[in-house]
Amino acid sequence: MSTAKRIKDKVSSFDEGTTFKYDQLGIDNSEYGAATKAIERLISNDVVKRISKGLFYKPKKSLFGDLKPNEEQLLKPYLYKGDNRIAYITGLSLYNRMGLTTQVPKTVTLACNKKRINTEIDNLKVKSVKSYVDPTDDNIRFLEILDAIKDFKKIPDLDIDNAISQLQVRIRDLNDADRNKLITFALQYPPRVRALLGALLTDQEFNSAFPKLKNSLNPLSSYEFGSLSSSLPTAQNWNIV
Known part of the structure; x- marks a missing residue:
């Protein structure tokens, strides 16, 4: 043929x-x-x-x-190589979808580990940032949570009480095995991400968060996230100020 x-x-x-x-x-x-x-x-x-x-x-x-194709289809060739996922949507597009901000970005940000993307697709601007973990269809739900924690202080129009609540709901919906996967992926993120995740998990009394996350942090370091004491009482136990 x-x-x-x-x-x-x-x-x-x-x-x-x-x-x-x-x-x-x-x-x-x-x-x-x-x-x-x-x-x-x-x-x-x-x-x-x-x-x-x-x-x-x-x-x-x-x-x-x-x-014309919808935004998801426009981005699909940049999210997959063949059948394998190589990137996922992060940044303001993700945080808007998560209910953490009302802002709609002019540029869509993709997180990928090996390929750099800077293009315009039918008036849709696309840029990329480096992902901390190789994305797969199975792990992006964990990476989305961790990205939101990583960018917590940078998200515009963030309502802290609402943001903590939204993150807690997503973590609460995970079973114990998935929470442990979340912790494993978090170990590849910056210390401030591990600290806030630890506070979120221990607030839900998921105490297996202590060993892996606590041992990965410098006990003399502190992490600035603004005033979380009323929204997340366990924050002080993780040196969050």
């Missing part, structure tokens, strides 16, 4: 609204020339549309014309 026919069949298998890059077409490096011509033919036939260089989508048809 020719490269063009395989690409046409592959694109036909995509759901409408799906974005894709060349590396999602199952082609070898030697086939990129033929693949480029095949994609151009699909574009000219209105089967595929180009978002930016090397990024395409299969349009969703409607009575009002072709619909």
